[in-house]
Amino acid sequence: xxxxxxxxxxxxxxxxxxxxxxxxxxxxxxxxxxxxxxxxxxxxxxxxxxxxxxxxxxxxxxxxxxxxxxxxxxxxxxxxxxxxxxxxxxxxxxxxxxxxxxxxxxxxxxxxxxxxxxxxxxxxxxxxxxxxxxxxxxxxxxxxxxxxxxxxxxxxxxxxxxxxxxxxxxxxxxxxxxxxxxxxxxxxxxxxxxxxxxxxxxxxxxxxxxxxxxxxxxxxxxxxxxxxxxxxxxxxxxxxxxxxxxxxxxxxxxxxxxxxxxxxxxxxxxxxxxxxxxxxxxxxxxxxxxxxxxxxxxxxxxxxxxxxxxxxxxxxxxxxxxxxxxxxxxxxxxxxxxxxxxxxxxxxxxxxxxxxxxxxxxxxxxxxxxxxxxxxxxxxxxxxxxxxxxxxxxxxxxxxxxxxxxxxxxxxxxxxxxxxxxxxxxxxxxxxxxxxxxxxxxxxxxxxxxxxxxxxxxxxxxxxxxxxxxxxxxxxxxxxxxxxxxxxxxxxxxxxxxxxxxxxxxxxxxxxxxxxxxxxxxxxxxxxxxxxxxxxxxxxxxxxxxxxxxxxxxxxxxxxxxxxxxxxxxxxxxxxxxxxxxxxxxxxxxxxxxxxxxxxxxxxxxxxxxxxxxxxxxxxxxxxxxxxxxxxxxxxxxxxxxxxxxxxxxxxxxxxxxxxxxxxxxxxxxxxxxxxxxxxxxxxxxxxxxxxxxxxxxxxxxxxxxxxxxxxxxxxxxxxxxxxxxxxxxxxxxxxxxxxxxxxxxxxxxxxxxxxxxxxxxxxxxxxxxxxxxxxxxxxxxxxxxxxxx
Amino acid sequence: xxxxxxxxxxxxxxxxxxxxxxxxxxxxxxxxxxxxxxxxxxxxxxxxxxxxxxxxxxxxxxxxxxxxxxxxxxxxxxxxxxxxxxxxxxxxxxxxxxxxxxxxxxxxxxxxxxxxxxxxxxxxxxxxxxxxxxxxxxxxxxxxxxxxxxxxxxxxxxxxxxxxxx
Ligand code: FES
Ligand code: FES
Numbered sequence: 001x002x003x004x005x006x007x008x009x010x011x012x013x014x015x016x017x018x019x020x021x022x023x024x025x026x027x028x029x030x031x032x033x034x035x036x037x038x039x040x041x042x043x044x045x046x047x048x049x050x051x052x053x054x055x056x057x058x059x060x061x062x063x064x065x066x067x068x069x070x071x072x073x074x075x076x077x078x079x080x081x082x083x084x085x086x087x088x089x090x091x092x093x094x095x096x097x098x099x100x101x102x103x104x105x106x107x108x109x110x111x112x113x114x115x116x117x118x119x120x121x122x123x124x125x126x127x128x129x130x131x132x133x134x135x136x137x138x139x140x141x142x143x144x145x146x147x148x149x150x151x152x153x154x155x156x157x158x159x160x161x162x163x164x165x166x167x168x169x170x171x172x173x174x175x176x177x178x179x180x181x182x183x184x185x186x187x188x189x190x191x192x193x194x195x196x197x198x199x200x201x202x203x204x205x206x207x208x209x210x211x212x213x214x215x216x217x218x219x220x221x222x223x224x225x226x227x228x229x230x231x232x233x234x235x236x237x238x239x240x241x242x243x244x245x246x247x248x249x250x251x252x253x254x255x256x257x258x259x260x261x262x263x264x265x266x267x268x269x270x271x272x273x274x275x276x277x278x279x280x281x282x283x284x285x286x287x288x289x290x291x292x293x294x295x296x297x298x299x300x301x302x303x304x305x306x307x308x309x310x311x312x313x314x315x316x317x318x319x320x321x322x323x324x325x326x327x328x329x330x331x332x333x334x335x336x337x338x339x340x341x342x343x344x345x346x347x348x349x350x351x352x353x354x355x356x357x358x359x360x361x362x363x364x365x366x367x368x369x370x371x372x373x374x375x376x377x378x379x380x381x382x383x384x385x386x387x388x389x390x391x392x393x394x395x396x397x398x399x400x401x402x403x404x405x406x407x408x409x410x411x412x413x414x415x416x417x418x419x420x421x422x423x424x425x426x427x428x429x430x431x432x433x434x435x436x437x438x439x440x441x442x443x444x445x446x447x448x449x450x451x452x453x454x455x456x457x458x459x460x461x462x463x464x465x466x467x468x469x470x471x472x473x474x475x476x477x478x479x480x481x482x483x484x485x486x487x488x489x490x491x492x493x494x495x496x497x498x499x500x501x502x503x504x505x506x507x508x509x510x511x512x513x514x515x516x517x518x519x520x521x522x523x524x525x526x527x528x529x530x531x532x533x534x535x536x537x538x539x540x541x542x543x544x545x546x547x548x549x550x551x552x553x554x555x556x557x558x559x560x561x562x563x564x565x566x567x568x569x570x571x572x573x574x575x576x577x578x579x580x581x582x583x584x585x586x587x588x589x590x591x592x593x594x595x596x597x598x599x600x601x602x603x604x605x606x607x608x609x610x611x612x613x614x615x616x617x618x619x620x621x622x623x624x625x626x627x628x629x630x631x632x633x634x635x636x637x638x639x640x641x642x643x644x645x646x647x648x649x650x651x652x653x654x655x656x657x658x659x660x661x662x663x664x665x666x667x668x669x670x671x672x673x674x675x676x677x678x679x680x681x682x683x684x685x686x687x688x689x690x691x692x693x694x695x696x697x698x699x700x701x702x703x704x705x706x707x708x709x710x711x712x713x714x715x716x717x718x719x720x721x722x723x724x725x726x727x728x729x730x731x732x733x734x735x736x737x738x739x740x741x742x743x744x745x746x747x748x749x750x751x752x753x754x755x756x757x758x759x760x761x762x763x764x765x766x767x768x769x770x771x772x773x774x775x776x777x778x779x780x781x782x783x784x785x786x787x788x789x790x
Numbered sequence: 791x792x793x794x795x796x797x798x799x800x801x802x803x804x805x806x807x808x809x810x811x812x813x814x815x816x817x818x819x820x821x822x823x824x825x826x827x828x829x830x831x832x833x834x835x836x837x838x839x840x841x842x843x844x845x846x847x848x849x850x851x852x853x854x855x856x857x858x859x860x861x862x863x864x865x866x867x868x869x870x871x872x873x874x875x876x877x878x879x880x881x882x883x884x885x886x887x888x889x890x891x892x893x894x895x896x897x898x899x900x901x902x903x904x905x906x907x908x909x910x911x912x913x914x915x916x917x918x919x920x921x922x923x924x925x926x927x928x929x930x931x932x933x934x935x936x937x938x939x940x941x942x943x944x945x946x947x948x949x950x951x952x953x954x955x956x
Contacts, residue, residue: 065879066882068887069884070875070879071887072887072890073871073879073887073891073894074863075822075823075861075863075890075891076863078821079821081825082815169805169808170816171807171808171812240937241886242834242886242888242889242935243824243826243888244826244827289886289887291887291888292885292888292937322828323827323828323829521884521938523885685882686885688882689882689938689939689940689943692939692940693940694939695939696939720827720829720831721827721829721831721832721935722827722829722831726935726937727941728933729928729929729931729932729934729944729945730912730925730928732941732942734942735942
């Protein structure tokens, strides 16, 4: 329906009517349970006990400003490249210019005699080091790849660091690096995706095969009365954290001291220790502030180069990776080619769900872009064939970038669902509701809690969704074509083992929590304080949190949106351990003495009998009576097992309004509503910011982001922030976010994590809105204006 | 002539290649001014030169001889906050904090630009004093990228500052 009269009609529906319409569509599913997964007597399913913390009135969920706010707005927060060490030198890197081969000659004579130069290090003089273990390949691996660092003449990608210069100043180092002459012996390389695809294998992710086969999906598709079968492609992406990667390094006696920007401190320390053949405790990595991570602030070759050069020169090293260097050496999201085929009966029930495709990776990492994860969980379908095939290329290591896999996978799936809805003449929300599964479609597990339906209800109302039945409701406003679209969001719940903390109660009744958690903008210290305050029954202001240092207990990788769950489980364990200690120091004969941790609870800045909370003694009094200045415990979080029993995932519903200029085809986003179902929200203020941040990056993915890769040479072409386009303020409208806030009874403190879910959904909602506005489906990202030309 | 940095005289560096940004960060330990791209594409290095917002990565230190430089460290006392800094905390206009000093310095200068009536690309009528509309502020702040996506909070804080409602 493209005639302008009808388009005009769509726009004349008032907001009230729209809401009423939405309610009718959604009314059909209002009978579904609106709360968490019910307790069940099913014999194999453990009984659900809701964490009492979730029920206690007070601090969970109230909006709180970030604790590091004043420091950050005053420019007082120190990042990796802002720690000055005595006698420090500055590093400049030289990157390879071939994709595969070896270095036949390095002429560094001019560089060595250039003013201020302290050292030129290449494979010819670098210390002997082990190869770093890649993330996910081993339990403690943190590296982007397993390539050895400057150990021989081999070149594995175009952009590999092959020499480093240390000098007294950055200017001197930069100058000398340019004087190094390299001659290569090139080998044949695979730098074309199409060529690599011929060598493909079924991929794995985190040890699991990226494959689901249920029934004969191809036959079911063939037989389905309504079907669509479409192909998509997505390009490479880079994180482009505004803080470029950097590290300041010194060998202090036997300890390697690193001021880093890092989202996996403990793993980084363990991996680097193995590279240098020392103990993990000899590697002291800290990162109090990290200028954005999004999956990319892990261990890359520059860390090892800087530490090796510091060793060789005997002087501390400041490694400021240039923006170009970040593009050459620190990986981003891999591109994908995807096929989505959906077959449905006339009522819109899915009979066949096919989502397959290819993505390149390197041989030396354990990361395949898992773009099918959402398809494995979002909708029920009688049959399914879901699969990722990996193709090996000679290129910079691809890596984790915000919502790996699902960011581009949901784009394909959710725009395909929109197409199917249109063909079926069913409202796109209704289509999703008709395919809402009762149990996890892939493994049959019950959902720990799933509120996709509620998210759609809330979102439709907030956005004023106008239901449609196969017709476009797009309208023209002056020179702008305006349309609306909707899509589901999905992200898995991860919870890695290894959480631990040290907790101290001091004589003045205050709490100190110490753990190796990360602050890259998520507000971790604030959230930790909120959880600990609540758990220990203490004022938020009386909790101090120390984090960002590998010498502190635990491993809490800030990845997979799991840090909050990890911290939640750790604080719970610490609370139990602390109660046991407090019961020990309670004077003999008092009601609390010698009780077990189940008999006692922490409330009102002290302990009380669980059964009779009025029988209470404050921490201060307890410590004073025992004559103690402080009491400290260390505790390890229990090994997470909930996901063995339950299907634990987060969901969302995202709505977008797009405006496309009728003449220039410029695309603008005018409205966005995102409603997320991530369990309990712990800090409304920082969670809202996480949601908005993901939406904005997702809009970037849809509209403009692309790392351009020269398939002839394997070199990244736009290795610069000027040429990699990202959303700027004018691209970002006011974004409406909300959440179902239904606690997940099986996640620590009821929270599943919020960092990545909003990276999914918005891009597809925008593409669907663009279709509503223009009648154009763009299946090759990004949706640049040339693709919208008629 | 010296460079005047936050009210103090600083000798220009002997090496003419040193940018104002590197002078601040590496030689004076004024690390509040951030380096995001070193090529004028992100705005993280924004400082005030004689009251105007400028990218310190694109300014050679020697060019600043005799000029007045203000960095984030000098807009409030140790124990207090500039109204715009307080607004950023209130509106949660940051996450990682790395773009933040640049956004704030840019916002401070922007108020002056608007009060002087300088139009932007989206100002409807060039002869009018521009209004601090959401779009106007967004356009004028578009040289300062926030990858964390704290854009809504940033624009809210700067809008109230420009409108004088803080
Ligand atoms: S560092 Fe100057 S604009 Fe990016
Ligand atoms: S707060 Fe991280 S880039 Fe803006």
